[in-house]
Every structure is written in C-alpha cells, then in structure tokens.
Amino acid sequence: MDQFSYDENRRIFFEVLERLIKENHLKLHKKGELLNNSLDEQLTNFHREFPKTKDEMQEGLWFYFDECPAEPVWVLEDGSLEWA
16 A cells, blocks of 8 residues: 555545445445445545545544544455444
C-alpha cells in the first residue's frame, strides 16, 4: 500500500468497494441495519465522510469509529450474510 499515495489508495478502495457491492459480495450496514438507499447514495456518503488524509485514517482505526458511515456485511455463496 505504501507504493501508492493516500489519494491513489483511496481511489482504489472505492473502486473495489463499488465492485464488491455491485457483484453482490458485500453489503453495508450501520449499527446492525443494512443500508437501503441507492448504491450511489451509499458511496457518495462514504466518500464524503472518508478521511481526507492518511493521518485522519488513524492507521485504519477510523473504520471502527462512529464517524465511519458503514460497516461491511459479507454475502456468502449460499446468500447468507456474515456480519463483520
């Protein structure tokens, strides 16, 4: 990851996130409730709240803070959900 700038890592993160959701490998939730707004709205909100700098990411801990707008829910092959 250090071979890319923070902005490049951020861009890659959102590309992968969008692909995982579109291919039904991942859903997003907040406090145990699946997000039901459109994919565009989910990604826009996540992008807006995402740390602008590497320091704001706090070594990846930001994902565990309340400011993070969503958490992952993996969709297993049988269609069941694995809550992270």
